[in-house]
Every structure is written in C-alpha cells, then in structure tokens.
Amino acid sequence: MKIITACPLDCPDSCALEVTVELGKIVDIDAAPVGEQANPLTDGWICKKVKHHAERVYSKERIMTPLIRTGAKGSGEFRSASWDEAITLVANKISGAISEFGPDSVLPYLYNSSSTRIDKKRLMPYLFERLGCPEIEHTICAGTNSAAWERVFGTMLSSDPMDLVHSKLIVVWGANPGASNTHMLPIITQAKKDGAVVVVVDPRRTTPAARADLHIALRPGTDVVFGYAVARWINEHNRVDKDFVKKHVVGAEQFLLAANEYSLERASEICGVPIDDIVRFAELVTTIKPAMLRAGWGMERNRNGGSAYLAAYGMWALTGNFGVLGSGIIGSTSGGFPNSVLAQWPQGVSRPEQNKMNMNRVGRVLRGEPGAWHVPAKVLVIQGANPAVTAVDQKGMLDGLANESVFVVLHEQVMTDTALLADVVLPATTHFEIHDVVGSYGVYAVQENRRVIDRIGESRSNGELAEALAVALGYSRQEFDASEQAIDALVADSMCGTTPVRPVGGTIQFRDVFPSCEGERMRVWESESEMPGPQYEQLVDDAHPLTLLTPSTSFTINSMFGDTLPPPVVLKLHPTDARLHGVSTGETVTIFNDRAELSVEVEIDPAMREGVCAMPKGLWRRSIKGGLTANAFAPDSFSDLADGACFNDARVQLKKLASK
Numbered sequence: 001m002k003i004i005t006a007c008p009l010d011c012p013d014s015c016a017l018e019v020t021v022e023l024g025k026i027v028d029i030d031a032a033p034v035g036e037q038a039n040p041l042t043d044g045w046i047c048k049k050v051k052h053h054a055e056r057v058y059s060k061e062r063i064m065t066p067l068i069r070t071g072a073k074g075s076g077e078f079r080s081a082s083w084d085e086a087i088t089l090v091a092n093k094i095s096g097a098i099s100e101f102g103p104d105s106v107l108p109y110l111y112n113s114s115s116t117r118i119d120k121k122r123l124m125p126y127l128f129e130r131l132g133c134p135e136i137e138h139t140i141c142a143g144t145n146s147a148a149w150e151r152v153f154g155t156m157l158s159s160d161p162m163d164l165v166h167s168k169l170i171v172v173w174g175a176n177p178g179a180s181n182t183h184m185l186p187i188i189t190q191a192k193k194d195g196a197v198v199v200v201v202d203p204r205r206t207t208p209a210a211r212a213d214l215h216i217a218l219r220p221g222t223d224v225v226f227g228y229a230v231a232r233w234i235n236e237h238n239r240v241d242k243d244f245v246k247k248h249v250v251g252a253e254q255f256l257l258a259a260n261e262y263s264l265e266r267a268s269e270i271c272g273v274p275i276d277d278i279v280r281f282a283e284l285v286t287t288i289k290p291a292m293l294r295a296g297w298g299m300e301r302n303r304n305g306g307s308a309y310l311a312a313y314g315m316w317a318l319t320g321n322f323g324v325l326g327s328g329i330i331g332s333t334s335g336g337f338p339n340s341v342l343a344q345w346p347q348g349v350s351r352p353e354q355n356k357m358n359m360n361r362v363g364r365v366l367r368g369e370p371g372a373w374h375v376p377a378k379v380l381v382i383q384g385a386n387p388a389v390t391a392v393d394q395k396g397m398l399d400g401l402a403n404e405s406v407f408v409v410l411h412e413q414v415m416t417d418t419a420l421l422a423d424v425v426l427p428a429t430t431h432f433e434i435h436d437v438v439g440s441y442g443v444y445a446v447q448e449n450r451r452v453i454d455r456i457g458e459s460r461s462n463g464e465l466a467e468a469l470a471v472a473l474g475y476s477r478q479e480f481d482a483s484e485q486a487i488d489a490l491v492a493d494s495m496c497g498t499t500p501v502r503p504v505g506g507t508i509q510f511r512d513v514f515p516s517c518e519g520e521r522m523r524v525w526e527s528e529s530e531m532p533g534p535q536y537e538q539l540v541d542d543a544h545p546l547t548l549l550t551p552s553t554s555f556t557i558n559s560m561f562g563d564t565l566p567p568p569v570v571l572k573l574h575p576t577d578a579r580l581h582g583v584s585t586g587e588t589v590t591i592f593n594d595r596a597e598l599s600v601e602v603e604i605d606p607a608m609r610e611g612v613c614a615m616p617k618g619l620w621r622r623s624i625k626g627g628l629t630a631n632a633f634a635p636d637s638f639s640d641l642a643d644g645a646c647f648n649d650a651r652v653q654l655k656k657l658a659s660k
Contacts, residue, residue, distance in 0.1 A: 001021045007438070014041075014060050018031065041443040063415055073404065087469060109362060109380060116431050117337070122343050122466075122523075124462050126466070130355065147644075152523055156509065160509070165295075168196050169199070169285065173312060175297070202216075214280060223274070236620055249521060251527075252318065295330065303640060304537055307531075359391075363399070375619040378406060380408045380412045382411070384464060393635065395595060409423065437495065546652050556617065572607075588600065589654045597655065
C-alpha cells in the first residue's frame, strides 16, 4: 500500500512523500509522484535523510513505554512504567513545585520544530500558559531573523521561492541550499541556465558558492559592514532608486548617513574581502533586474545578527528590487498558513501574564546560577528538543540537566543524550503515526499529514500528552480535547479545500503584498528604538583566533538522525591555518577555548576561508571522544536583536597532539 503524506521536519522544503507500507510496516519512503504532490517544490525527489527515516521509526533505541529513572542521572538506568503511573508522577511534581515555589519554577522547554502543525502549536503551549508557567522563547534559532523582518516589514509575506526561476540576479546570503532547503538549488540552477547571475555571500565555499558567478567570503559577523559599504557605494554612484525609496521606504536618509562610516577600504579590511568584489556586487544589484535576495538563517548566528538583516534589507531597499515577478526578498513563508490552530482561551478565565525566559540561558537557570531566575527551577518539561547537544554552552546545559534538584521530563521518540539525563522519559509518536497538517517556511503550500502506520509501542502525540497531563492537573478533558475527531476537524479547516495557499506569481512584494507598517512602507531606520539601525561590534579574542562555525549538513536536521546517520566527525580547516599549526588531513588536534576542550581529526578544506574552521551541526555526544560537541565552545551571549543565539561567536585555538 502506498500512502501520500508530507514531511514536517525542520527544513524549509516540507516535501510531499509517498510511503510504502507492507504488513503494517514502512518499507520505503520516497517523494510523492509529481502529479500527486501537494507541494510543487518537491518535484519528485527527497533528501537521503528522509529516505532513511524508517531507521529512526524502528530504531532499537525507540522508546516503547514510559520510563522512570532508577540510577544516577546519565547512567541510562530506567524501569518501564505505565502511562498512568508516569503521568501521575509528573503531574504531582508540577503541582507540588507550583504550590511551593510558584508557576515560574516549572519550565516548559517546548521546541517541536520538526513536529506537525497542530501537534506543535495547539495543546502543550496552551497547557503551560493555563498554568501560568513561563514562556521559554525560541531564541536559539530564527528569533533574530524574525524580529528583523518584523521590524522592517511587519507582517508582509516573503517573496515566493518558486518565483526565483524568473530572476535575472539571485543573491543567496547566509544560506546553503546544498545542505538544507535543497529543492531551491535546482530552481537556482535553472535560472542560471536561463541567464541569471548568481551571487553567494557565505564564509565557506559551499556547493552553491562554487557554482556562483561571484562568491563573497565574509568574515563571520561582518555582514552588517558589507551591507553598509554597498549602500554607501550605491548612494555615491547615484544608483539609488529614488522613486521607490520616496514611495515605499522610511528612514533611508538616516540609514545612508550611518553607512557613510564604511568606506570600501574600511569594509574590505573588516570583512576580509577584496574591494573589487564589493564594487562588483554593488554594480550587479543595481543593474540586473529582476533581482531576488534569499536571506538565510546563517546571518543571525552572531552578536551582529540582527544588524546583518537590517543592513541587507536597507541596502536592498535602495536598489528598488521589488514590484515585479522574480524580485524581492525571500524569508520565511510561514506567514502564509491559512488559519490558526491554537486552542481557544476559555471565556471568563483571566489570562495570566507569562514571564519570559531566553532559551539560551536555560542552562544557567537549571544550575541555579545567582541572578539567572527569580525562583529555583524545580521541573523541566522538554518536548521536541535535545538540548544536551543542541544548546549553546553545552557544558553548562549538561550540568543543569544533571542537577538532582530539577525533575526533568522528556517526551521523545528515541533515547537521545537528553533522555539519559531525564527523570521520566515518555514515548512520542513520529509524524507517520498521527493525522495532522504540515505547513512550510520555504514554500506556500499546506499538506495533509496522513497516518501511515499504527503507533509504535505506547507512544503518544504531543496533544495526547497535554490532554493526559491537563486532566491529571484538574482541567477538563473537553478543554484539552486531543481526540481523533478534534484533530480531523482542525486538519479539514487548515486544508481549506486546497493545498497551495498563494496563487502562482501572486506574492510579489510591493505589488501584491505590502508591509504592515505605517503607510505600508518598509522601515530601514527606527529612531525611537534602542538600536535605531544596523550597528557593528567587533569580537576580538587574540588567544583564540579561529572562528568556529557549526553549519548544517546533508546528514542531520538539527540533531535528528545524529544517531542513525551522523556526519563525519572532522574539523575542517583552511590550508593556510593548517600550515600555521603544522597539521595535515587525518591528524588529530586539540581544539579549545575557555569553555571546553576536545580532540578531533582534521580535514584540510580549501572551501574554508582563512581564520575560520568548522565542525558539523547535529552530532551526538557518542560521536566524539570526551562526550562534547562543537556547541561546547559557543557562548550563551546574545545577538543584538531579540537576544538570539551566537553559535558563530565561538572562538577557538588548536594545538597538534604530540606524536607517540
């Protein structure tokens, strides 16, 4: 039997899938046939990660029953329990903590980036809001990007990525469609065959960069300076689209005044790129039309992340590259989802004011660091996340999870590194086991997530866990209805009788969609803000001169599949840096900073730029001797907008191990 469904994993593509089931078991996962695809982006093929997803579904480490810890944290010693026993235990811990320390002592770490739409958004967040527990903000990823977009455009929709085929200039800035969002790469390739010029702005020579007409290999964290320098050149050479700016832009004069600080010479020195490349980029974006900017999430992962977007958007505004097919800026398309699936707040019940906690500082709170939080953390409920390996300041997070005074509850599919540190582990469904709906942040489509197999073991969905906990905590089952009938109705409502949520060619910015800001104009400067416009802060660490990046790979999605399909455990290093340290491919080095130290094999890679090294995102602790990953080197400092994570501010040094 072949069943058409969809992929909800944390990737912009949201592929349409055809799953083959025999005797109730998944035997093959592939793309849905082109004629049956609800998502046109899929185009008849899927990534190797999802092709092998059944390995996770039927993993020997799949959690089959609720588990209660019997040994020390981290020992992996658990006993099986019934759902009734586990839910009663968890509910008692939550109610006891709230009774003694207040609702802020219970921390809901709900990420769920790879969950289906209803299961992600509906009941679990609602339950903890009803309890008055804090909201742990998703600042670890996309928070800075979203805040920058909202500040400049409000709720204006992204350009449609499918329109790239009509572009004559494509700028991919801080994104790598070769590793994630892979279905964008063929569209770019087709546009290039049709005569489009492609520019990639990225510290590494990625697959798209290697095929590009121009690659700008910026030093990490200097995107804002590059954007300002291009803006200054545009202004000085009378290339500003004055009609567009006058009609559609607020703050252009102040933006250009700030840009004057960055001459070509100064920008070249700061960014580490030739002046000629900056000029060529500026000439391209002001002479080739229609032009599209793909602003990726890599731009946000440093202290200047918000400013990077503000500078890029401000520079693009000066070019006037909007208003026609194939022009505009591609961000997240998630704003096109047709309806809300959130639970309805009951009438007559006051809505509590939830305190907010930055996801990047949860480790400090769990450790009980003075000043980190106003009450002690007593219960941590984790869902859809593996913070033992995905959080910044990994050692600090591991210490927090190991704190015996914090009762850790995890809802998960397999025994992750975080599961080993939990007090209660509850078995979670995969998306193949539930009925739901899949939205997308990389294409304007909504798809039905059809159930393809029965539950594995005693697994329950996010909504079913929320319902069980809510009832145990005294709420009505009706208010937290996670029944099949309730979900089916929400799915039908979300599908709206169709799968494309925007007409083809019907999402052209400043023609079809406009900023929600005053006057439907984009804001490139906001005088009343604490940060009126883009700003640059240099990170100097002479003792640790290498910037460590943790890029996405074709092997994992965040840390998912790190157990079944881990990427190679290597430190990629530019040949110049390798010579400086006297190392060659295959040798082992110690990489260190003030936070951590680990040993790893070197791979010399000319695709890296000098002064930059890289280890893969998504590795598990078991993959590296010593039990740490690259995130152990990342600080828990904040970006300049929305207090986002600064993974790319990890600065390290390395030393060659002595020969035996």
